[in-house]
Amino acid sequence: MSAPSNPTLRVAARDARVVRCREICRDHVRIEAVLTGFPASAPGQFLQVLCHDPDDPAPRFIEWSDSPTPGLARPAPAEDTAWLRRPFSIADRWDDPDGPTHLEVISRAVGPGTRWLSKLRPGDTLDLSGPLGRGFDIPDVQRPLVLIGGGVGIPPLLYVARVLAQRGALDVTCIFGATTRDLLPVPLCQQPRADGVATRCVELPGNARFPALVTTDDGSMGMRGYTTTALRAWAALRADAASALICACGPDGMLRAVAGVTRELGMTCQLCIEKPMACGFGTCLSCVTRIRDERADGGWRWALACTDGPVFDRDALLEYAP
Amino acid sequence: MQLRPPATGAARRLARPDTLRLVNTAGPNPPASSAAGPGLPAGPGDPALDPRMRVRIGRLELRNPLLTASGTCGYGPEYAGVLDYSRLGGFTTKSVTRLPRPGNPPCRTAEVSGGMLNAIGLANVGLQRFLAEKLPFIRTMPTPVFANVAGYSIDDYVHVAGALDAAGGLAGIELNVSCPNVAQGLMFGTDAALLGEVVRAVRGVVRSGLLIVKLSPNVTDIAPLAAAAVDAGADALSAINTYVGLAIDGESRRPLLGNVTGGLSGPAIKPLALFNVHRAYREVAKAAGVPIIGMGGVRSAADVIEFLLAGATAVAVGTALFLDPTLPLRVCEGVTAYLDRHGAANVAELTGALRLT
Numbered sequence A: 001m002s003a004p005s006n007p008t009l010r011v012a013a014r015d016a017r018v019v020r021c022r023e024i025c026r027d028h029v030r031i032e033a034v035l036t037g038f039p040a041s042a043p044g045q046f047l048q049v050l051c052h053d054p055d056d057p058a059p060r061f062i063e064w065s066d067s068p069t070p071g072l073a074r075p076a077p078a079e080d081t082a083w084l085r086r087p088f089s090i091a092d093r094w095d096d097p098d099g100p101t102h103l104e105v106i107s108r109a110v111g112p113g114t115r116w117l118s119k120l121r122p123g124d125t126l127d128l129s130g131p132l133g134r135g136f137d138i139p140d141v142q143r144p145l146v147l148i149g150g151g152v153g154i155p156p157l158l159y160v161a162r163v164l165a166q167r168g169a170l171d172v173t174c175i176f177g178a179t180t181r182d183l184l185p186v187p188l189c190q191q192p193r194a195d196g197v198a199t200r201c202v203e204l205p206g207n208a209r210f211p212a213l214v215t216t217d218d219g220s221m222g223m224r225g226y227t228t229t230a231l232r233a234w235a236a237l238r239a240d241a242a243s244a245l246i247c248a249c250g251p252d253g254m255l256r257a258v259a260g261v262t263r264e265l266g267m268t269c270q271l272c273i274e275k276p277m278a279c280g281f282g283t284c285l286s287c288v289t290r291i292r293d294e295r296a297d298g299g300w301r302w303a304l305a306c307t308d309g310p311v312f313d314r315d316a317l318l319e320y321a322p
Numbered sequence B: 001m002q003l004r005p006p007a008t009g010a011a012r013r014l015a016r017p018d019t020l021r022l023v024n025t026a027g028p029n030p031p032a033s034s035a036a037g038p039g040l041p042a043g044p045g046d047p048a049l050d051p052r053m054r055v056r057i058g059r060l061e062l063r064n065p066l067l068t069a070s071g072t073c074g075y076g077p078e079y080a081g082v083l084d085y086s087r088l089g090g091f092t093t094k095s096v097t098r099l100p101r102p103g104n105p106p107c108r109t110a111e112v113s114g115g116m117l118n119a120i121g122l123a124n125v126g127l128q129r130f131l132a133e134k135l136p137f138i139r140t141m142p143t144p145v146f147a148n149v150a151g152y153s154i155d156d157y158v159h160v161a162g163a164l165d166a167a168g169g170l171a172g173i174e175l176n177v178s179c180p181n182v183a184q185g186l187m188f189g190t191d192a193a194l195l196g197e198v199v200r201a202v203r204g205v206v207r208s209g210l211l212i213v214k215l216s217p218n219v220t221d222i223a224p225l226a227a228a229a230v231d232a233g234a235d236a237l238s239a240i241n242t243y244v245g246l247a248i249d250g251e252s253r254r255p256l257l258g259n260v261t262g263g264l265s266g267p268a269i270k271p272l273a274l275f276n277v278h279r280a281y282r283e284v285a286k287a288a289g290v291p292i293i294g295m296g297g298v299r300s301a302a303d304v305i306e307f308l309l310a311g312a313t314a315v316a317v318g319t320a321l322f323l324d325p326t327l328p329l330r331v332c333e334g335v336t337a338y339l340d341r342h343g344a345a346n347v348a349e350l351t352g353a354l355r356l357t
């Protein structure tokens, strides 16, 4: 029986120290935290982050004090408190030579949990479990690789870029999309082009120096259109486009479009999906998605996004079937 | 260890002279395999293995009163890497039904103030795959494991409970007669006559392990249901299952859950759970000498103490495992500290020790 000091997973460790919080664009914060003993992780894996003050509506062991009413002075969770943990893709991870691990998440404020995260300041502590789930599976870094991120789906692909650079991949192109220019959660080092030619316009983590295409729905930055507009532009310039592996994460509509275009162009594709999660460990059975299974009744069964995913092969996912 | 003498006819008939020790509670030292993780005390001072923490559920002795609640801890492997089962009082599996069930369409859970709603729809692998794929791991777990059984007819319950009891490797069966998510599931747990019938039928086939009946709170008064379960031969009661609830998205005018309604769990239901545990204890369980496993919103040592005082002998952690799967072990320290502070000899002494005058 494995002991709680698990080499592959850390749970509920209240020891990540926030060292940097940056507002990277409207509604988005990029949080860097430092902790020791964080297990090996892969891009596409996620963290379950406690998005309330652990000393406030404490979900765990309360110190018994000698006060007259020990344990009773506990404040009840307010209306606007995120009680359950919230899942966040690892946006970047690197390790100092002397041990400590740096983890980054990029969070878009959409509700109580993400609003709480946006108020964090350097010096605060963060309680997170992870790394959880299955990440992208990229055995061959010689083939053409395209990383497609839409909005707050971009974070896991930044971590992919770092790891691909480390592994010596050369033929990597990023396609990052947003609805409009001030909702693009990545730093730019030069103006992205509007004509479909990828340039080193995005600052990627680590030593990644890959060219990128940026799209906005309203044309306020980069190409006007969707990430699939850019994917078609990229493919049009490449004779070997069909041999590419596409890694994508983003809103549902974008993933559906990416699934369609990659299928049409004969490309392999892995999709990182988002489902509402309660546990992140495969115990609550809430994060289900239909996947193809010939042996099952009706040819499909439910899979869990938290443990079977969140990254799935495009063709396994029934919701993105042709 | 203070034991309440069995009092009613039903309880006396079922009391067995042989005290079955399914758990190694030989001493305060953890087994060699249980190296403690960061922040988790182990060794001679480990509160989870403190002899004062031992409690008795029927003829079974638990090393401490902390269990996991059905549906929040899978079948065992899910938390094996993070929750040290050799220090846990007991484990309860996800509900098992006769046939596999795919479960409800998404969305299956929604967070609400102070807790969450779930409408999983009893998704589970079914009896055959449970026996083939889940039981082998369960047999290796160094803690008593209770299989939670759900069904849609008395025949279902008898078939599944009988097969599981006969398979060996389980400490007992917990009957889920109260799942509020599946339309037909409501009736067994809310009708005293029907509840008595199903418990009596299952009692006949559960021979080697304990029979625990999990009560539904979706009733006007839990006492007649507790009495029906005890009279039909339950070795223990667990209380409570979730409350039926509804969450609405006003903008889209739609329910948040795919199943429309769901079961409410978490801190929001704790006062209701304490009330029901206390009522079942005072009206039925105390006199019958039948232990209660209390649950509903437990997330701290303070909560555990409150459930014990209300009448529970053991306490299960459910939804709070989603925040911290190690919570059942972490709270042990607070419980032993309470024993020290109150000069209590052991946790069993706290059961029903609520002062009403």
Ligand SMILES: Cc1cc2nc3c(=O)[nH]c(=O)nc-3n(C[C@H](O)[C@H](O)[C@H](O)COP(=O)(O)OP(=O)(O)OC[C@H]3O[C@@H](n4cnc5c(N)ncnc54)[C@H](O)[C@@H]3O)c2cc1C
Pocket (backbone or CB within 6 Å): A046, A082, A086, A087, A088, A089, A090, A105, A106, A107, A108, A109, A110, A111, A112, A113, A114, A115, A152, A155, A156, A273, A274, A275, A276, A277, A310
């Ligand atoms: C594997 C995974 C990785 C994720 N990575 C990131 C990330 O890197 N950055 C980021 O900002 N967000 C990410 N998310 C989404 C993030 O978890 C939610 O935005 C967050 O839970 C919202 O919490 P809240 O309390 O702020 O808002 P809530 O009040 O909980 O939700 C606000 C709105 O968002 C919707 N929502 C909540 N959770 C999800 C979800 N999981 N998927 C889709 N919609 C949801 C709700 O229905 C509601 O409309 C990820 C989700 C998953 C499952």
Ligand SMILES: Cc1cc2nc3c(=O)[nH]c(=O)nc-3n(C[C@H](O)[C@H](O)[C@H](O)COP(=O)(O)O)c2cc1C
Pocket (backbone or CB within 6 Å): A284, B069, B070, B071, B072, B094, B095, B118, B120, B122, B148, B176, B179, B214, B240, B241, B242, B264, B265, B266, B267, B269, B295, B296, B297, B298, B316, B317, B318, B319, B320
């Ligand atoms: C996601 C989820 C799934 C559950 N599934 C089951 C189940 O299959 N069978 C059962 O008897 N109870 C089930 N329960 C109820 C719990 O075992 C427990 O009785 C209830 O949640 C109250 O405890 P809590 O507030 O600590 O969660 C489930 C609860 C949750 C939150």
Ligand code: FES
Pocket (backbone or CB within 6 Å): A276, A277, A278, A279, A280, A281, A282, A283, A284, A285, A286, A287, A304, A305, A306, A307
């Ligand atoms: S989030 Fe609980 S099973 Fe996936």
